[in-house]
Amino acid sequence: MPFRCRRCGLCCSxxxxxxxxxxxxxxxxxxxxxxxxxxxxxGRLIMRRxxxxxxxxxxxxxxxxxxxxxxxxxxxxxxxxxEKCSLIRHFVLHDLLNDVK
Numbered sequence: 131m132p133f134r135c136r137r138c139g140l141c142c143s144x145x146x147x148x149x150x151x152x153x154x155x156x157x158x159x160x161x162x163x164x165x166x167x168x169x170x171x172x173g174r175l176i177m178r179r180x181x182x183x184x185x186x187x188x189x190x191x192x193x194x195x196x197x198x199x200x201x202x203x204x205x206x207x208x209x210x211x212x213e214k215c216s217l218i219r220h221f222v223l224h225d226l227l228n229d230v231k
Contacts, residue, residue, distance in 0.1 A: 139194030141209045142187040145170055146177040152203035159201050166198075177203065 148156075148167055153175070156166050166185070170176045178185040186197040196202055 137194045139183070139187050139189060141206070142184040142194065142196070143182060145179065146184065146203055146205045148175045148177060148203055149205075152205075155201055156198070156203075159198065161198075 147170075153163065153167070157163070166178050167175050168178050184196075186202075188195050188197050196206070
């Protein structure tokens, strides 16, 4: 069965490693590298995060969305990567919903 996004925002709880094409595309939007990225604990460049979620996650009326959807990184476009979504949903959904309240 093909993946159907439920707009829950759980995918935005994962760190997304940025690749050169992602960086170039995001810079074309007028954002600076500092606007959309940060280093992780291993020194890799990842999407900027706030409170363990992607900085560009927006939740309105309980529905999650991406502020840069049309320009999101390749890894975001290719999500999900198998059963990981189900596992994340099980363990993280409660925390995400509490953060929204």
